[in-house]
Amino acid sequence: MTAVRAGRSLISLSLGVGLILTACTGGHSTGGGSPSASHPVTIASFDFVESEILAQLYAQALQAKGYPVRLLLDAGTRELLQPALAEGLVDLVPEYSGSALSFLSLGARRASSNVELTHQALLEALDPSAAVALASAPAQDANAVVVTQATADRYGLATISDLSDVASTLTFGGPPECPQRPLCLLGLKNVYGLTFAESIGLDTGGTLTLQALRAGSIDVALMFTTDPAIAAEHLVVLTDDRGLQPAENVTPVVRQAVLTQYGSAFTYAVDAVSARLTTSELQLLIGRVSLAGDPARLVAAQWLKDQGLT
Numbered sequence: 001m002t003a004v005r006a007g008r009s010l011i012s013l014s015l016g017v018g019l020i021l022t023a024c025t026g027g028h029s030t031g032g033g034s035p036s037a038s039h040p041v042t043i044a045s046f047d048f049v050e051s052e053i054l055a056q057l058y059a060q061a062l063q064a065k066g067y068p069v070r071l072l073l074d075a076g077t078r079e080l081l082q083p084a085l086a087e088g089l090v091d092l093v094p095e096y097s098g099s100a101l102s103f104l105s106l107g108a109r110r111a112s113s114n115v116e117l118t119h120q121a122l123l124e125a126l127d128p129s130a131a132v133a134l135a136s137a138p139a140q141d142a143n144a145v146v147v148t149q150a151t152a153d154r155y156g157l158a159t160i161s162d163l164s165d166v167a168s169t170l171t172f173g174g175p176p177e178c179p180q181r182p183l184c185l186l187g188l189k190n191v192y193g194l195t196f197a198e199s200i201g202l203d204t205g206g207t208l209t210l211q212a213l214r215a216g217s218i219d220v221a222l223m224f225t226t227d228p229a230i231a232a233e234h235l236v237v238l239t240d241d242r243g244l245q246p247a248e249n250v251t252p253v254v255r256q257a258v259l260t261q262y263g264s265a266f267t268y269a270v271d272a273v274s275a276r277l278t279t280s281e282l283q284l285l286i287g288r289v290s291l292a293g294d295p296a297r298l299v300a301a302q303w304l305k306d307q308g309l310t
Contacts, residue, residue: 040068041258044075044090049296050141050226053285054094056300057273058252064310065269067262078103086130088255092270095253097122097136098246111246118247132256134267136249137274139282141226143183143245144237151219152236159241160192163220167194173209173218176201183245184222191244196220225279228287250277276307 041062045055052073059069072090075081082103084090097118098111104125111118115136122133145160152158155166163170178184179199188194200217202208205224212218214233223230225248230237252270259267281303288299304310 040070041092042070042072042090043092043094044072044081044084045094046078046081047074047076049290050282050286051094052296053282053289053300054250056296057277057304058092058094058270060297060300060304061273061309062266062269064304065265067266067269085253085255086127088257091258092252092254095133095251096141096248097133097251098142098248100133100251100253101125102246111248113240113243113245113247115247115249119249119251122251126253128256130256131253132259134252134254135271135274136247136251137277139226139250139277139279140248141224141250141279141282142248144223144225144227144230145188145240146213146221146223146230146235146237147219148213149234149236152238157236157238159239160188160194160244161241162238163194164192167196167220170196170219171198171200171217172196172220172222173200173202173212174222175204178222187244191242226282226286228283228291231280231283232287232291250274250282272309273304276309 043055043059043062045051055071055073059071063069075084075090078095078099081090081093082100085093097115101109101111101118101122104122109121109125111121119133119136126133145163147157156162157166172178172185174184175181178201180186182190185196185199200212202212202218205222205227209218209221209223210229210233213221213235223235225237229235252274254270285299285303288294289296301310
């Protein structure tokens with residue numbers, strides 16, 4: 001989940017942590033029958049659909065292995081959940097490696113496009129006595145520079161570098177804050193030398209951006225790699241051939257106390273979900289929820305069953 005999404009409204013930290021504490025002590029448990037059922041593993045999601053799906057996947061996979069689990073969905077932003085994780089109010093958060101690294105290091109360490117190096121840096125940024133980053137999934141929710149198939153064919157576009165000869169004639173659409181963001185227009189100019197004929201502030205990878213791209217009001221758009229519209233609309237994601245965007249692999253961050261309590265079998269159960277989760281798979285899951293309207297709980301359950309994890 002890239003830095004462009006940082007514009008989500010923040011919840012007061014003191015109030016938010018209090019709400020989480022209330023939810024954790026009074027919420028329902030999806031586990032049962034375990035000697036540890038009175039102390040379930042609390043899995044929290046950020047405040048958007050994709051994160052809810054991820055929380056459901058990990059929670060249901062663990063529940064199927066007999067672990068007591070409590071879900072805390074739509075709990076808020078990273079500014080809320082990371083302190084809650086540190087305080088032991090939640091136990092597992094499906095994170096995004098690059099964004100988590102930037103947050104924990106207060107921006108001092110910038111993630112690279114290298115998945116392994118970013119994961120290692122995240123491990124170092126976390127307090128190992130408090131929380132650990134488990135294996136990253138192949139799935140990434142990163143910024144994507146997107147064009148229609150017709151535009152790609154017209155200009156012979158496959159990589160972002162291919163825009164260099166035509167950007168000055170094209171219109172770019174993305175979040176209103178895009179011109180000032182190092183991973184958006186500012187980065188496209190500094191890393192790729194791209195200056196577009198016009199830049200239109202729309203929304204953060206949402207319906208306005210998609211509608212403008214579909215209607216031809218913009219030629220190039222900033223979207224997210226897990227957006228189901230990319231596949232549904234047969235859009236083309238231009239390869240980030242100069243590595244502007246950091247690795248943003250889905251990465252479960254878990255309290256060390258939980259890993260100590262449950263041992264390697266717990267880690268294996270979480271890693272098994274991550275290993276099978278690709279960007280295209282996550283796109284499909286999000287599409288079933290946000291486009292088809294199916295409940296995230298049922299979508300997650302079916303995927304886990306199909307993958308032989310439940």
